[in-house]
Amino acid sequence: MAKLVAGGVVLRNQINGRWAGRDKRSDGWIADSNHSRTSDHAPDKDGWVHAIDIDENMGKGKWRNGRAARKLADQLRLYAASDLPGADRLKYIVHENKLASGTYRRTWWKWRPGNWGHEYHIHVSFTSKAKKDERVFPLPILTKDRKLKKLWWEQLRG
Numbered sequence: 185m186a187k188l189v190a191g192g193v194v195l196r197n198q199i200n201g202r203w204a205g206r207d208k209r210s211d212g213w214i215a216d217s218n219h220s221r222t223s224d225h226a227p228d229k230d231g232w233v234h235a236i237d238i239d240e241n242m243g244k245g246k247w248r249n250g251r252a253a254r255k256l257a258d259q260l261r262l263y264a265a266s267d268l269p270g271a272d273r274l275k276y277i278v279h280e281n282k283l284a285s286g287t288y289r290r291t292w293w294k295w296r297p298g299n300w301g302h303e304y305h306i307h308v309s310f311t312s313k314a315k316k317d318e319r320v321f322p323l324p325i326l327t328k329d330r331k332l333k334k335l336w337w338e339q340l341r342g
């Protein structure tokens with residue numbers, strides 16, 4: 185049985201909680217015909233799926249402008265580049281033809297423009313660290329609690 189890594193489940197739940205009733209038409213997790221079988225959406229030998237797609241429309245069916253999704257993608261990137269606990273769960277992020285990863289020192293978690301696609305959703309790939317790590321993602325955009333939002337911003341900015 186394929187299963188999504190714990191970090192992916194937590195992140196998706198946080199996003200669903202923040203934007204209840206959001207558009208999910210471009211959501212996904214397990215590989216379908218849109219994805220190569222070697223992508224992080226394909227289950228590994230133990231059945232773990234290491235990626236999720238989040239529809240970039242956070243409105244209720246009605247297109248809003250994608251601003252929230254751009255902020256979300258950028259805060260994921262900032263978190264990944266931090267040394268906060270659980271940041272090592274993130275492998276790479278793709279959104280609107282920009283990719284960010286920790287693969288190369290020179291471009292360490294910087295947006296790299298290119299022909300990366302993903303114009304309707306944010307793709308998030310997870311490392312094996314995400315399999316069991318259920319910590320919440322401390323992304324300011326994911327909470328409406330003002331105190332927590334402030335704290336998370338302070339942590340993200342180091």
Ligand SMILES: [Zn+2]
Pocket residue numbers: 225235236237307308
């Ligand atoms: Zn994807």
